[in-house]
Each structure stands twice: as C-alpha cells, then as structure tokens.
Amino acid sequence: MTNIAELLETAGLTGRGGAAFSTAIKLKAARENGAELIVNACDGELGAAKDAWIVAHHLHELIDGAALVAGGRRPHIRYAAHRGSRTAGLLASAGLPVLEVPHRYVSSEETALISLAQGGLAKPMTKRAPFVFGGRDSQGRKVPPTVVLNAETVWRVSQIHRLGAEWFRSFGTSAEPGPRLVAVGGHVARPGMYEASAGVALSDLLDSAGGLPPDARHVGVGGLGGVVLTAAEARSTIWETPGMKRHGGALGPGIVTVWNPAECPIETAARMISYGAGESAGQCGPCMFGMPALAADWTDLARNPTGKGRDHLLLRLSQLERRGACAHPDGVARFAQSALRTLAPEFAAHANHACQKGHKRHAQFV
Amino acid sequence: MPSSSEAARIAVDRVLCTGHGVCAQTLPGAIVLDEWGYPVLRHEAVEPEAAALAVKLCPARALYLR
Numbered sequence: 041m042t043n044i045a046e047l048l049e050t051a052g053l054t055g056r057g058g059a060a061f062s063t064a065i066k067l068k069a070a071r072e073n074g075a076e077l078i079v080n081a082c083d084g085e086l087g088a089a090k091d092a093w094i095v096a097h098h099l100h101e102l103i104d105g106a107a108l109v110a111g112g113r114r115p116h117i118r119y120a121a122h123r124g125s126r127t128a129g130l131l132a133s134a135g136l137p138v139l140e141v142p143h144r145y146v147s148s149e150e151t152a153l154i155s156l157a158q159g160g161l162a163k164p165m166t167k168r169a170p171f172v173f174g175g176r177d178s179q180g181r182k183v184p185p186t187v188v189l190n191a192e193t194v195w196r197v198s199q200i201h202r203l204g205a206e207w208f209r210s211f212g213t214s215a216e217p218g219p220r221l222v223a224v225g226g227h228v229a230r231p232g233m234y235e236a237s238a239g240v241a242l243s244d245l246l247d248s249a250g251g252l253p254p255d256a257r258h259v260g261v262g263g264l265g266g267v268v269l270t271a272a273e274a275r276s277t278i279w280e281t282p283g284m285k286r287h288g289g290a291l292g293p294g295i296v297t298v299w300n301p302a303e304c305p306i307e308t309a310a311r312m313i314s315y316g317a318g319e320s321a322g323q324c325g326p327c328m329f330g331m332p333a334l335a336a337d338w339t340d341l342a343r344n345p346t347g348k349g350r351d352h353l354l355l356r357l358s359q360l361e362r363r364g365a366c367a368h369p370d371g372v373a374r375f376a377q378s379a380l381r382t383l384a385p386e387f388a389a390h391a392n393h394a395c396q397k398g399h400k401r402h403a404q405f406v
Numbered sequence: 407m408p409s410s411s412e413a414a415r416i417a418v419d420r421v422l423c424t425g426h427g428v429c430a431q432t433l434p435g436a437i438v439l440d441e442w443g444y445p446v447l448r449h450e451a452v453e454p455e456a457a458a459l460a461v462k463l464c465p466a467r468a469l470y471l472r
C-alpha cells in the first residue's frame with residue numbers, strides 16, 4: 041500500500057476533478073480508514089466530457105486504477121455516472137456497480153455522491169470533517185468512510201503504476217506534472233478531447249481544435265466554476281496555475297470553451313449564472329437566496345450598468361464565498377466576478393445603449 | 407479576538423442553519439447577519455466560553471466547533 045501511495049507522491053498526481061488535491065494523501069487516508077471508493081465519472085461541469093471519454097476508450101485501465109486505489113481483498117468500489125447516460129450504460133454492461141446520479145449540477149459534488157450512495161438524496165452534505173474518516177450527515181445519520189476520486193485521476197493511477205513516476209513527470213511542469221485531458225469546445229472548428237499538460241500556451245491548446253477563430257471574442261476556462269478571458273488574453277495565457285491565477289482561475293476540470301461571438305457575452309454569462317442559480321440544492325440559506333439574487337442583480341446590471349449596481353454585485357459576490365455546504369456558490373461567484381471584469385467594455389457599451397447584439401436571449405446552454 | 411492558542415474555531419452547518427440569528431447576539435463581533443438573517447462569519451476564532459454558549463443556544467443545532 042505504501043508503495044502505491046509513495047509512487048503517486050513521487051509522480052505528483054493531483055485530483056483531476058477540479059480541486060487539484062494530492063491523490064497520494066487521499067489514497068493514504070482511504071487505506072488507513074478502509075474507505076469505500078466512488079469513481080466520479082459524471083462530467084458534471086458545463087462543457088466537461090473527459091470522464092465519458094475515459095470510460096469509452098480506457099475502461100480496463102480505469103478498472104485497474106480503481107483496484108490499485110482501493111486495495112484489499114474485497115474492495116468496495118462504485119462508479120458514479122449520470123442516470124441514463126451512455127457512460128452509465130457502458131459501465132453497467134461491463135458488469136460494474138453503477139451509482140446512477142440525477143442530472144443536476146451539484147449532484148456530482150463528492151458529498152452529494154456519498155449521500156446518494158448511502159440511500160439519501162444526491163445533495164451535498166456539510167463536511168464537519170472529511171468523509172474519508174467516516175462521519176455523520178447533518179441529521180446525524182452515520183456515513184461510512186468514503187473517498188471520491190475523479191475518473192481521470194483513477195485512470196492516471198493505473199498509468200503511473202504501469203509506466204512509472206518518471207514517465208508521468210515527463211509531461212507538464214515540475215509543480216503540475218502529468219498529462220491532462222482537456223475538452224475544447226464551443227466556437228472552434230474541431231471540438232473534442234485533447235491531451236495536454238500544464239505549461240502549454242492556451243493558444244496551442246486551441247490550435248489543436250482548429251485554432252481560435254478570428255471573430256472569437258471570449259474564451260471560457262473551467263465552465264461555470266471557472267473564468268472567462270478575452271480572446272487577446274487567451275492568446276497570451278499559459279495554461280498552468282500561475283498563468284490562470286492571474287485571471288482568478290485555475291486548471292480546473294479540463295475545459296476550454298470558445299464563446300459564441302454571435303451572442304452578447306453579457307447574455308451568455310447571464311444564462312450561465314441563471315442556470316447556476318437554478319441548480320442550487322436549496323439547502324443552505326446563503327445559496328438558496330443569494331444565487332437567485334445574484335442572477336437578478338446581473339440582469340439588472342446588464343440593463344442598466346451603473347457604478348452603484350456594480351458595487352452591489354461585488355458585495356453580493358463576497359457574500360457567496362464559503363457560505364454553503366458545498367463550493368457551488370463559490371464557483372458561480374468566481375465565474376461572475378471574472379465575467380464582470382472581462383466584460384467591462386461590453387457593460388460600458390450597454391450603458392451607452394450600444395450593445396450590438398440587442399440583448400438577444402437564447403434558450404440553449406453553452 | 408482572543409489569541410489563536412486559547413480560541414475556539416466556530417463553524418456553521420449551513421444545511422441545518424435556519425437563519426434565526428441568535429448567534430449574532432451570542433457572538434457579537436464574530437457573527438453578523440446578511441439581509442435574509444443568515445450568519446456571516448467575520449472571523450472563526452472566538453473565546454471558548456462564549457463559543458460553547460452560542461453552540462448551546464443555537465435553536466437549529468447548526469453551530470459547531472472545529
């Protein structure tokens with residue numbers, strides 16, 4: 041057991057589900073507590089597709105990785121995928137135990153999966169302590185030790201086991217080693233799954249998908265929990281934590297989306313924020329009330345951009361930080377904050393009634 | 407604010423919290439309420455005795471120490 045944990049530590053593998061926490065530390069805690077394993081193959085973030093790709097193309101390596109993580113003679117492993125999805129179907133046909141997850145944005149958050157696995161609702165739980173140690177939900181029901189790992193993380197475990205830590209470290213930067221899957225989508229010629237690594241230029245990443253089209257104006261990185269950059273920023277940004285941090289972002293769960301230039305970007309952001317507000321699990325007051333209020337404030341600001349409205353929105357954002365049982369409000373607040381900054385010229389145009397897109401509303405998601 | 411060695415760290419179980427706002431009175435300074443009556447933690451470190459009392463008086467049993 042120490043061997044695999046040590047190997048992962050040497051390799052420097054971090055979680056590919058978004059939070060980038062050390063997988064070696066999670067694995068050690070999981071083994072010490074005899075934790076059940078849930079492999080998160082939900083691709084819950086807007087634009088995410090990598091975990092479905094792994095299940096479709098590397099299922100055997102995924103299964104190997106899960107066995108390596110779980111250890112023991114009779115490991116308790118479940119695979120989480122959205123109910124009725126192709127991924128859930130593929131996992132079930134391979135004879136694997138599937139945790140069928142409802143199609144809601146927050147239902148693939150780790151403690152929502154743990155709650156669902158225990159027969160509860162797919163809603164996040166308060167983490168009084170990490171559930172890898174076991175614990176209780178808010179109602180006092182016992183929860184056995186459980187660890188949740190992203191499917192790409194588990195797949196990388198099997199690769200590292202087979203090819204070695206040195207192989208893994210031959211990709212990426214020394215601080216953020218290893219290959220990473222990135223779903224490049226939206227307004228590009230060849231949307232799809234690409235393998236990249238930290239330290240590549242965002243423009244190179246986009247080039248593999250056909251390049252950033254000349255009419256593109258904005259590029260989203262990380263979906264609804266991520267940030268949005270101007271096309272010029274995207275051309276000069278290095279895809280690694282220091283480069284993304286400059287824009288308030290992170291590597292996140294491997295998603296790059298070129299926004300549709302035919303739509304007013306303030307409306308694109310509004311649509312995403314409203315979607316996020318509707319996806320609050322309605323458990324925590326600051327999220328249940330704060331998220332719809334944020335969506336309303338954004339719409340007001342789009343119609344009537346004033347300094348006062350902007351300050352009000354910034355206060356609203358600060359009140360969403362670390363005030364939910366899960367990080368959903370933090371993610372949407374991060375996105376809104378970034379969009380507010382990046383779309384400053386568009387807000388100014390709205391103030392002058394010069395929005396060229398005429399505030400068109402579209403029904404579909406990005 | 408007490409020094410961190412003797413201080414307790416207060417936290418809110420957001421799923422349980424019903425926004426009664428009692429905590430803003432039991433821990434004035436550390437907790438203020440937002441426009442809907444839900445607590446905003448201005449700092450986590452609080453005096454242990456006050457923290458214990460606030461935990462006891464929260465009607466939703468939503469306050470806890472870490």
Ligand SMILES: Cc1cc2nc3c(=O)[nH]c(=O)nc-3n(C[C@H](O)[C@H](O)[C@H](O)COP(=O)(O)O)c2cc1C
Nearest residue numbers: 055056057080082083084146148149150189190193
């Ligand atoms: C609202 C929300 C949705 C999430 N959805 C996913 C998801 O679909 N897949 C995933 O791997 N992680 C998702 N996460 C992150 C998980 O909670 C968790 O951090 C991750 O599965 C841990 O795996 P890792 O350490 O391998 O990254 C989500 C988090 C939040 C706050």
Ligand code: SF4
Nearest residue numbers: 321323324327364366
């Ligand atoms: S923060 Fe929001 S989405 Fe997360 S558990 Fe609470 S109510 Fe649900």
Ligand code: SF4
Nearest residue numbers: 423424426427429464
């Ligand atoms: S006293 Fe308890 S229920 Fe009331 S606002 Fe404070 S934490 Fe929430």
